[in-house]
Structure formats: C-alpha cells, structure tokens
Amino acid sequence: MTTSFFRGRRLRRSAGLRAMMRETFLRPEDLIMPYFVLEAGDGRGRAPIGAMPGQFQLSVDMLERDVDEAVNAGLRACILFGLPAKKDDLASGAYAEDGVVQTAVRRLKKAFPHLQVLTDVCLCEYFSHGHCGLVTPEGQVQNDATLPILARTALSHARAGADMLAPSDMMDGRVAAIRDALDDNGFTHLPVMSYAVKYASAFYGPFREAADSAPRFGDRKGYQMDPANGREALREAAADEKEGADILMVKPAGPYLDVLRALRETSDLPLAAYQVSGEYALIKAAGMQGWIDETAVMLESLLGIKRAGADLIISYFTAQILLNRLLP
Ligand code: PBG
Numbered sequence: 001m002t003t004s005f006f007r008g009r010r011l012r013r014s015a016g017l018r019a020m021m022r023e024t025f026l027r028p029e030d031l032i033m034p035y036f037v038l039e040a041g042d043g044r045g046r047a048p049i050g051a052m053p054g055q056f057q058l059s060v061d062m063l064e065r066d067v068d069e070a071v072n073a074g075l076r077a078c079i080l081f082g083l084p085a086k087k088d089d090l091a092s093g094a095y096a097e098d099g100v101v102q103t104a105v106r107r108l109k110k111a112f113p114h115l116q117v118l119t120d121v122c123l124c125e126y127f128s129h130g131h132c133g134l135v136t137p138e139g140q141v142q143n144d145a146t147l148p149i150l151a152r153t154a155l156s157h158a159r160a161g162a163d164m165l166a167p168s169d170m171m172d173g174r175v176a177a178i179r180d181a182l183d184d185n186g187f188t189h190l191p192v193m194s195y196a197v198k199y200a201s202a203f204y205g206p207f208r209e210a211a212d213s214a215p216r217f218g219d220r221k222g223y224q225m226d227p228a229n230g231r232e233a234l235r236e237a238a239a240d241e242k243e244g245a246d247i248l249m250v251k252p253a254g255p256y257l258d259v260l261r262a263l264r265e266t267s268d269l270p271l272a273a274y275q276v277s278g279e280y281a282l283i284k285a286a287g288m289q290g291w292i293d294e295t296a297v298m299l300e301s302l303l304g305i306k307r308a309g310a311d312l313i314i315s316y317f318t319a320q321i322l323l324n325r326l327l328p
Contacts, residue, residue, distance in 0.1 A: 024307045026299065026327055028074040032118065032272075033318035035078055036210050037063055039085040039093075039100040051206035052277055053284050055316055057083060060104050064111055066319070073322040077116035079166060079314060080104055081211050084126055091126035094153040102160040109161040118193065119157040121150060121167040121178065122213075130215040132169040132223060141222055143171050150174050151181035158187045166249070168195040170223040175243035193272055194245035197233040197259060200224035203252045203278030210277060233259045234266055241269060247312070252276040254301055257308040264309030273310035275301065280316040299326060 011021050036057045038047070047057040058066060067078065082101035084093030093099050101119055108117050123146070124132045133146035146169070154165045165182075167174050175194050182190050200221045208214040225232060237248050248267060250260045251274035260273055283301060287294025298317045305313050321327060 024303055026302055026306060028322060028327060029076050030306065030311070030313055031075075031302075031318040031321065032077045032079055032116075032312060032314040033070060033075055034081060034120075034314055034316060035063055035066070035104075036081050036083060037100050037104045038083050040103070049206065049210040051209055051281050052316065053281075053288065054320065055210065055280075057210065060100075060107055063104055064107055067108060067112060067115070070319045070322055071112050071115055073319075073325070074327075075115065075319065075322055077118060077312075078108075079118040079120055080108075081120050082125055083212055087126055087128040089128055091123040091149060091153075094123050094126040095149070095156045097156060097159070099156065102156055105157060105160040105162050109163075116163045117161070118164045118166050119154075119162045121154045121157065121165050122169045123149060123153065124169075124213040124215070125211050129217070130213055131218075132220065133171055139217060144173070146171050147174055147177040151177045154178040154192075155181045155185055155187075158182060158185070158190055162190070164191045164193055164247075166193045166195060168198060168251075170195070170198050170220075170225075172239075173243070175240045175245050179244040191246035192244065193247035193249060194240040194243075195251055195274070196237045196240040196245060196248040197250045197256075197263065198224050199227045199252065199256065201227060201252050201255075201276065201278070203255065203276045205278050206281045207277035227255075230259055230262060234262060237263050237267055241267060245269065247272055249274060249314075250310075252279060253305045253310070253313065254279050257304065260305070260308040260310055270311045271309055272312040272314065273305045273308075275305060275313060275315040275317070277316065283317075295324075295326065 011017055038057050038059050045059045046062045049055045080101050084100055105117050122132055124130055129135050131141050133141040247270045249272040250256055253273035253275045283297050286292045
C-alpha cells in the first residue's frame, strides 16, 4: 500500500509539530472578567455566590482588592454588574450619579487607568419587579418608554469613566438610543458592545442569584430570544449593527456556537461571546466532584468559543486562569 489514506497523525507526532499546527489561541487580551458590585454601606464586603463557587458579590473596596490582584496577573478588561442597596419602580439606582456601578467605575479607573472597564447596561437589578424594562399595570414590559432610561443609564456610566457600554436588556432600538445619547453629550469616542443575540436561557439561573435580578413575575421570553431560533439571531445582529453597535455579542456561548459561527460569517464586526453563569456552574460543580479535570475542561470550553468565531469572551473563569498562569 502506498498513498491510499490520509495520515493526519504525521502532524501530531510531537509537541513541537503540534504547536506549529495550532490554529486557535487564547490570550489574556481575549478575556473579560465579570464582577458583581455591592452598594456601600450594606455591611457585606464579600459574599460568596452559592451556585457560582469562587465568585463573590464584592463591596467597592473588595472589588478594588480583587481587581488589583487580577491586573497584576494580566487582567485587561472587566465588566461590572451592580447590586443597589434599594430597588424601586423607576430603576433610579441605575442612573444615579453616585450609584454603585458609577462609584465602582470611578474607583477602578482611578486605580487602574489601563484596565478597560465595561459596564452592563440593564435595569433588571434596579427595578423592584426585576424585569429589564418599565412594566405596565397589566404586567407588560414596555419597549419605547424604557429607551430613555437605558440611554440615561449608559450616559451616567460614560460620565463616571466607563470605557465601553454593554446593553443587555433586549429592548428594540436601544443601541440607537444609547448611541444618540452618547454622541449628543460628547462621548462619540465610546464604543457600544451590544448583547445583540441574547437568548431567554435557563443557563442564567446562577446569575440571577448573584445579581439578585430574577423577575418577580413572569419570565423574559417576551424580550429575550427563543433558544430554538438561529435565523432570528442574524436579524437581531443586523439591526444592532445598523443602529451603531461596535461589537456584537452572543449569549450564552457554549450552547450557541452555531449562532456565533453564523454571525462570524455574516458580519465583519468584532464578536464577543458570554460564557454565562450556568456554563460556569456546570464545569465548577463537576470539577469539584472530581468528575472532570476542571482546568482542562475550562480551557477547552473557552478555546471552543474562540474557534467558533469569538474575538472576545466574557467568562467567570478569567481571574482563575490569569491568577494560575494557565495561558502561555
Ligand atoms: C441582565 C443580565 C443577565 C445576564 C447578564 N446580564 C441576566 C438575565 O438576562 O436574566 C446573565 C449572565 C450570566 O448568567 O452569567 N439582564
């Protein structure tokens, strides 16, 4: 027999050859670490999140401490979620000048000027009802009436010094509303990373404990996408691109790699993917049981997201990876 079959193993024979053939790499620059920030004065500095072992709700002081450690280990970017001391029917904590996210952004930018500080722009953590928009007495989430509140929230983050705004509410037209507010107020330079393709996913379960943002009634299926839909993702992405999004995000990541790939093939914008709380919890739980090699599975899960087409990945594993020097 001579050349009758493909010998793929030729290029896998040694570590040196495998390194030469490697197509995808994870770099510290690709990773964004999410942090949950507690409003000052509620007495808890560092509260563990039950379903996310290794993750904490942090006071601004503790946040600065953790970020300091992570920055020294190579952290380039983080995204902040706020837990206000009080929720109300206007989501007033979301756009308060001295709100929790605004305060945290100011502190981090002062201490770490080179760190990219992103903010999640959403209202669910700030409304008493836990939905991402204004709600009518009949319980309907209102789209257009919510847009000015989102724009006001984004602007307050910009004024605090945020480097990038990431709207995650899934109201139609919010990217345009935020872009207009930024441009009209001297922030033409600030990028918007849109959670363009965000599914109504059960994988957000642990996050809702972490951010105390579960809706008090109903669900988010009237604004977040049906997990069964792939073509709709392309329409959502195209709309956000047209409205001025600079980066498009797919969320969750792991169960939606086909969507990420489809988007990679139809859009030239940079793409982000969010490896969400439930994806983290699954890997952590099995790792803690000794059922999988946590480190190897964690890195493989992220590599898969990059290979599918993500330029950036938001992952709760970011700090762990950097602190343990797991990247070359
Ligand atoms: C806010 C928001 C959510 C997540 C990010 N921003 C929760 C939701 O939409 O219910 C989920 C992140 C995660 O699960 O890690 N709307």
